[in-house]
Amino acid sequence: MTARIPVTRRTLVKGALGGTALIASPWVRRVDAAEVLYVNTWGGAWEAAAKKNIFEPFTKETGVEIRTVSPVSVAKLAAQARTGVYEFDVTTLGGGDIVRANKAGIIEPINDKAAADMGLWKDAVFQNGVASHAFATVIAYRTDKFPNGGPKNWAEFWDTKKFPGTRCLQKYAARIIPIALLADGVPMDKLYPLDVERAFKSLERIKPSIRVWWTQGPQSQQLLRDGEVDLIGIWNGRILELMDQKAPAAIEWNQAEIDRAYWVIAKGTPRAELARKYIKTAVSATALAGFCKSADYGPLNPEAFKVIPENEAKRMPTYPPHYKLAFEQDVLNAGIDFDAVTKRFDQWLAS
Amino acid sequence: MTPTKSTPHRPDRLALILLAPLLVFLVVFFLVPLGEVMWMSITEPSFGFGHYGKVLLDPHYRRVVLDTLGTSLMVTTVCVLLAYPLAYVTAQIGGTIGAVLLMLVAMSFWTSFLVRTYAWMIILGNRGPVSELLKATGWDPPPLMLFTRFSSTVALTHILLPIMVMALYAVMRKIDLNIMKAAASLGATPFSAFRNIYFPLSAPGIVSGSTIVFVLCIGFYVTPVLIGSPREQMISGMIGAQIEEFLAFGEASAMAMVLLVVTVAILAVYHRFFGLDKLWG
Known part of the structure; x- marks a missing residue:
């Protein structure tokens, strides 16, 4: 029990350098990338579906790298607006949460001009969130x-x-x-x-x-x-x-x-402009249709159903025969x- | 009789230089955020001590506090009962058995408590080995063990047990067994020698182990939330819910401060009677 790990000055220095590099590496990496957007996700199958259908096409189109943080947390969204330290720039919120978040002033407003710039459909914006999908x-x-x-x-x-x-x-x-x-x-x-x-x-x-x-x-x-x-x-x-x-x-x-899910932008984030670009891609018909197919959601962009085959649509809550049986919050x-x-x-x- | 005046100061200054990085770290990453939590507890959403009144007087909160203390007391007691024989064997018998036991304790200690919590989910689950064993012995259907006070107590005990073992081991290692031999030579039975000599000598280990385990237990978050009963919340789980569900930073901060005060009070009592430097044996 008295055995000690021999510590020489050299190993100590090596260890210290290694440790410093390890601790510093996330920041070093962040500085490397020119443009990065941090997206808050639900993880698992949700994130896999978003990665394939939204993140990757978005990166290809704009060159902006997407990094993810999970799980989705309204508390973190609120804490971000309070501290000004942003772990993520965009997230999705459900109907109940978005009313609360909007009231608490922790999400960026989306005015008519921004909605027009994003090329959104009628009634797409609700409580400063952009309707994306239903579950x-x-x-x-x-x-x-x-x-x-x-x-x-x-x-x-x-x-x-x-x-x-x-x-x-x-x-x-x-x-x-x-x-x-x-x-x-x-x-x-x-x-x-x-x-x-x-x-x-x-x-x-x-x-x-x-x-x-x-x-x-x-x-x-x-x-x-x-x-x-x-x-x-x-x-x-x-x-x-x-x-x-x-x-x-x-x-x-x-x-x-x-329940409907809405994309929202964290209040005060320095990457709000990028976030709007991102949301534009996320709710575009093709990306949204792909995402909804992979994650079994129902798209809220009416255009998306046009590119979804019948057998896939059957898994969605907004598929008309299912929607008839359902009720909305x-x-x-x-x-x-x-x-x-x-x-x-x-x-x-x-x- | 004539020590130079500067010599006693030298090590002080050296100590200060050596401690400086740690002090800076603690101030920036511990004291400042802690002060912020304290500040939030009386200013969020408006200035006042209303949160404290509520946390201390509301029957719902009081129940959660009492449940937390009750569970922690139970876990601490079971830890003492299980760890004492284990530490005794490890410290006094030693040899291969002692080394193997110590390694098992250390391995358990080094495994993430999240992993250990999930392991208990499988072990105590509806289709887990314990249920199947009970079924085989004729207890069919077996009792539901997961999501009860039982499951969270078992898991917390398992998670905190190594700490108790180490606290006891540290004290027991220092006990001179020749005293026991002396007692025997004077006619004491093994039991009486244990009761009158060994046990009192090992008692400081029980006190310090219990203090550490109890203090860790009242602040435990993940395990009770994941496998505890929905009816018996612990304080930390409730603090989490306050922030996650209600964005009630003020109230949650007040609860956190109450938890901190309880912890400090326990450690202060310990310090008064034993000295904090003895906490780790």
Whole structure:
């Protein structure tokens, strides 16, 4: 136990130099590249799809290198605007988050002129974000547990007698409240404004069956794949990917809850101009169609569907036959303070 | 009797020069950000001590604080019970067995706690080895172990155990076994010699090990968040949620300060009775 690593002056100097070089290398590398844009991504399949269909064409076209940071974090977006230190310049936000972010003033405004410069379609800009793609929270279940088919709607998902088993939902109040109301029998077209009291009563009924609330996409896949839970409310892309991998799982498109994702620019970033160029490419018909095909999203640029074959479109929540069964999050008419509801939801979870 | 006046100052100045890089580092990357957190806790969004009142008085927050302290106490206790025999064997019996045990402890210590947390996810999972074993012995369906207080306690114990072992080992190594022989020669039974001599001599290791493990445990973030029960949050998990979900930097900062004060208080008590320099044996 008294053995020591012999430290000579030479090894010490070598070590110190090596260490300094190692610590300094990220900055050295950053200085090398003339133009770099930092994109905040969801990682995994999402990033692979974006790399192939958006990043690479963008770099080829403009010579701007894309570096990625993941996962997506609104907190980091807020911290960046506060400190002026930018880890990423652009990110994607969902409907609930973009209203919050816009209110908090942590994203760059996109005015009419900027929208025109980007060549955007009508209604593309919402709360200073550029509409990109849609995804859905759908019902999914293990087929080995329910060989005769699983729940066909959220009320059945809540029905623990008909479908006994452990369940999992996302820890995200804004998405769970409408689902809880559907489960309690509120019709899809009468959801908004949201009746929060009724939603919590409905949630109270399902709470004992929910083993865990997922927070990250890969985690939701792992929980169903490993059989930790039998039923799950999960994003359509994630469950389709599991099914492609031959996991014993099935998807139910009925009462899918659609969320829109928007590209936003971090407030005050010195690379805002590049970021606008980037978003222009990201939502252009071909790039967006390719991205949505790879990541199982539904494009929001109407032009994109023209370049997507039917069999690919069938995997998308905005594919017309699926869209008919689905409902959209209506963040502006929700009639609730999302922060207050989220706080209540978190305290309810812990009680 | 006539030491030159400059000699005692020389090593001081040398020490200061040697320490300067560290001091600068700590000030820039630790004290300044810490001061900023402190500042945010009373100015964000407006000046006042409202966050502290809320953190200390709100029943929800109080429960989380109590849960955190309870879990940490449990983890610390289990760590002592498991680490004591292990450290004893390693320190006193030594030889090949001791070396192998020490290496196993060190290997566990060097493995990222994230990896170890995921390993526990597999071990305690619904289709994991423990579940299958229970099923084979007739406990079917086996209990759900993941996402409970049990799973987070087991994983935290495993992660912090090496630290306890090392704290105990450091103290036990210094115990002169001749004293035990002397006790035996005076007629003490092995148990009585252990109880009256060895155990009191090793007690400082228990105290310092427990202090380190407890302090680390109350601040633990990843493991409880990943495999703990959704109903039993720990303070760090809640600080994370405050920032991630509500962008409530002020409130989160106040919670972080409370956590820091608790930690400093524990270390201050330790310092008062034992001296902080003894913390690592």
